[in-house]
Every structure is written in C-alpha cells, then in structure tokens.
Amino acid sequence: MDVIATVAGFREARARYPRLGVVPTMGFLHEGHLSLVRQARQECGAAAATIFVNPTQFGPREDFSTYPRNMERDLALLRDLGTDLVFAPDVAEMYPPGYAIGVEVGGVTDVLEGAVRPGHFLGVATVVCKLFNITQPTRAYFGQKDAQQTVVIRKMVRDLDMPLEVVVCATVREADGLAMSSRNTYLAPAERQAATILYRALRAAESRHAAGERDAEALRAVLRTTLAGEPAANPDYVSVADRETLRELETVPPQGALLSLAVRLGKTRLIDNIIVGG
Missing domain, CATH: 3.40.50.620 (HUPs)
Structure with a gap:
C-alpha cells in the first residue's frame, strides 16, 4: 500500500x-x-x-x-x-x-x-x-x-x-441501530445509550408510512414525538423531503421520500436518515 x-x-x-x-x-x-x-x-x-x-x-x-x-x-x-x-x-x-x-x-x-x-x-x-x-x-x-x-x-x-x-x-449500523460515525466517540456512556433514539424515531416514521400514512407533516410529527421521549435528545431538525431536491414535502409521492434528522446529545451532534417508499 x-x-x-x-x-x-x-x-x-x-x-x-x-x-x-x-x-x-x-x-x-x-x-x-x-x-x-x-x-x-x-x-x-x-x-x-x-x-x-x-x-x-x-x-x-x-x-x-x-x-x-x-x-x-x-x-x-x-x-x-x-x-x-x-x-x-x-x-x-x-x-x-x-x-x-x-x-x-x-x-x-x-x-x-x-x-x-x-x-x-x-x-x-x-x-x-x-x-x-x-x-x-x-x-x-x-x-x-x-x-x-x-x-x-x-x-x-x-x-x-x-x-x-x-x-x-447503505448506512452501516451498530447492533442497536446507531449509525456508525467517527463522532460517536464523543458520546459519554449515557449519551451513547440515548443516541439510539435517532434510529428508533426514523423506524417509527417508517412504520407509519408502511401502514399507509402519506401526509408528510404526520410523519414529521412521529419523528418529533418519538424524539421527545428521550430527555437527552435535542433536535436541530426533522425532515420529510424530496429525495432529489431536499425540499420539504406535503405528501409522500410514489417515488418515496428522505426522512432525516439531526439531534444534539450533550455536546455531540449526530445525523441519520432513511428512505421510505420508492
């Protein structure tokens, strides 16, 4: 090499x-x-x-x-x-x-x-x-x-x-779903445990979409509500956006959408996303 x-x-x-x-x-x-x-x-x-x-x-x-x-x-x-x-x-x-x-x-x-x-x-x-x-x-x-x-x-x-x-x-994840990132090393043990909320929020919105929900604001509400269940998580944003333009959607189209979020846990800021539909 x-x-x-x-x-x-x-x-x-x-x-x-x-x-x-x-x-x-x-x-x-x-x-x-x-x-x-x-x-x-x-x-x-x-x-x-x-x-x-x-x-x-x-x-x-x-x-x-x-x-x-x-x-x-x-x-x-x-x-x-x-x-x-x-x-x-x-x-x-x-x-x-x-x-x-x-x-x-x-x-x-x-x-x-x-x-x-x-x-x-x-x-x-x-x-x-x-x-x-x-x-x-x-x-x-x-x-x-x-x-x-x-x-x-x-x-x-x-x-x-x-x-x-x-x-x-595809995103490579830890066994508990946390997306691998160099910044994960910043997390204190309690923050590392709390960080699983990012993927859990995305999966909750994905499940709602799979059940037939196409209203983008309803999916954003699922992301916010799930994140609110973890006191250590402070969201910068949650998003249900067009996969190409990244503009926020009103309705998830047949070609799907990008669900993404950014969350602060103490001094550490993490991002994650999944694609639904398409």
Missing part, C-alpha cells in the same frame, strides 16, 4: 491503475468506511482512500481542532484490507498560499444541514471536487448516512460533467 502526501506523487501512482475506486474520508475510520473500501476493490479492481480533515467544511464553533484523528490506526486498517493507495495530504498541500477558489452547488445546499451549518457544503463540494481532480476515480464511494452530502456531490458531478460514477452505499 502506497501512502502519498502530495498531489504530484498521487498522480504518478494513479497512472498504474486503469480503474480505481476512491473512498474520500476524514479518517478515524470505522466499519462504514471499510465497507466502502471493500466494495471499491471488488468493483474496480483497485481502491484508494483519502484521509484529510478538511478545515473549510467546519464552522467557527465546530469541532475541527478536536475532530478524532488516528493516522497510524487508519493506515493499519486500510493495509489489512489490501488498499492500493492512500492520499493523506496536509492542509498546505490542499490549500496552498493564495488559494482562492470555491465550488458552490446551488439548490440543494440551503436546507437541512446547509441551513444549520452555513458554508459547510461550500467546503465539502470544494474539497471533494479537488479530490476527484487529483485521484481521477472510476467510481467514488459514499455512505447513505450523509444523505445530503451524496445529493450535493452527485449534482456537482452531473453539472460539471465529471467522468466518474458516484456510488452511494
């Missing part, structure tokens, strides 16, 4: 592979990331992971400085999977002096996470665009847990005519 820190070095190594699946990450890897690497290797024959904690997608009061990092462990996990390439640049390599370009994806970034975290998706789209230009993937792999991010990236790839396929893979 080649671990490369420079753009020039990665491009030279990339030339050895006719097809390459790429998994962009911010490190502190868990089984969700590793499942993406496995799928990339299986489908493309070779896999690369990128490890870069991107400062431009963190707000001024967010957790960039404390975001969990363990490069040695990450590399050991990737090596055990037979990962071919790892791109692990520093901030100066990605944003050299004088850097002044951003990629703004309109229409799907001003709601949900974009409304709560202004500027977040400008940072995400910019760094992912750069990573795609550097790594030149055949396919790029992302988890469904970050549903809005996948919508933003797919729109960017489509609108900029990038020659790659974005593959979105």
